[in-house]
């Protein structure tokens with residue numbers, strides 16, 4: 230590869246949500262497989278400063294980076310595909326850049342000049358891109374939304390200008406469009422994609438590569454037509470129909486014309502080593518002897534994006550433990566023993582707010598009572614502690630998050646968090662160390678007594694009630710190094726009842742299952 234750093238910009242047309250993030254991450258995976266050092270960044274045109282206060286039902290899970298940034302779920306795709314640990318600088322939102330700009334303006338840093346979207350915001354976007362690209366050979370930038378969205382215009386302008394900053398030959402513009410199939414006329418309709426490409430050109434960007442998303446395979450004529458109308462050569466128009474699973478996309482991309490485009494762009498024609506992805510596909514398609522059904526006790530029912538990292542962590546653990554996994558959604562608002570009976574293990578994920586909490590407590594109580602394997606994540610630990618304390622004699626034990634008046638606040642607000650309940654960026658966020666009790670189930674699962682996991686919480690186990698919690702069947706098996714914060718609890722007599730205040734799902738990888746998820750599936754498959 231040449232000397233200069235290369236930049237790949239991935240934009241979308243027609244509609245959002247057709248897999249721009251997966252496409253960007255998969256292109257990165259193919260470049261990595263060629264031995265290239267890749268970095269990646271998401272730019273979101275929202276006026277939010279970060280994703281922390283966004284409704285997960287609308288936007289999907291809030292992904293937390295090791296340094297505590299609350300980001301879009303696409304960062305999770307990036308981490309899983311590229312096996313990187315990303316940071317603040319990999320998630321850029323308009324709100325963050327604008328609030329910095331306005332703070333600079335108030336501090337008098339512009340020396341009397343007019344502060345404008347162009348060049349000040351567009352300049353700040355370009356600076357943020359260069360900062361995130363630091364240390365890599367190829368930096369991939371995904372622009373959220375679709376080109377033409379009113380709020381995204383500064384980003385489109387910034388990436389256009391960026392070619393002037395670093396040289397057009399160092400920029401590859403990839404536009405992802407959607408081509409619908411109209412059932413009544415049995416035709417793929419390219420018109421919306423053509424319009425989207427025209428619109429992009431109208432903003433001064435002629436794409437180097439067009440990725441055409443369709444539901445089903447489309448005939449060759451579709452690519453031809455799009456090439457003709459977009460001025461992009463036919464071999465750089467790539468058809469990408471729905472894959473069986475997202476981890477197939479790097480293989481599909483490496484097998485498509487995109488590989489040539491990437492080879493030419495990077496000046497590196499090494500054949501990608503795709504074994505990792507082939508192994509994942511094999512693991513995924515192999516039918517195993519044993520079936521395991523995990524009940525996900527959820528308050529956002531059937532909303533996969535809201536629990537995407539948990540679902541992905543379960544899947545990789547299933548491949549690792551060689552079981553056929555079925556995930557059964559259990560509605561936390563209506564959950565009963567009948568639901569819990571019907572699964573081999575229970576998983577209570579993280580969450581905020583009271584809705585569904587009684588059902589989650591009931592799930593933990595059921596698992597303690599019956600010996601059914603249980604994995605609790607964050608709120609899943611807190612409800613387990615409530616269930617145990619109630620079993621241990623404190624009938625009104627609760628979390629202060631849900632019952633301000635309870636005398637037995639077995640889960641209480643962390644010191645310094647009072648009054649910050651609905652404010653952004655104030656939770657305990659990102660990587661924190663935990664020390665595990667020697668010989669505990671958690672330590673055995675990890676094969677270590679010192680672990681680092683990511684966090685996102687405001688409430689915490691109140692160790693004043695440790696006796697009642699133990700009486701109810703749970704012991705504290707891991708704490709922060711100073712012993713002040715409870716990080717892990719478990720039931721010593723139970724086949725597998727482990728809960729953590731952290732979000733281990735965020736560090737699971739498709740080819741490296743997380744030990745706590747492996748632990749719960751192993752226990753479940755033994756039953």
Ligand code: GLN
Pocket residue numbers: 578579580581582606607608609611630685686687688689
């Ligand atoms: N709502 C709980 C807290 O703030 C749990 C958070 C979570 O599950 N991420 O502590």
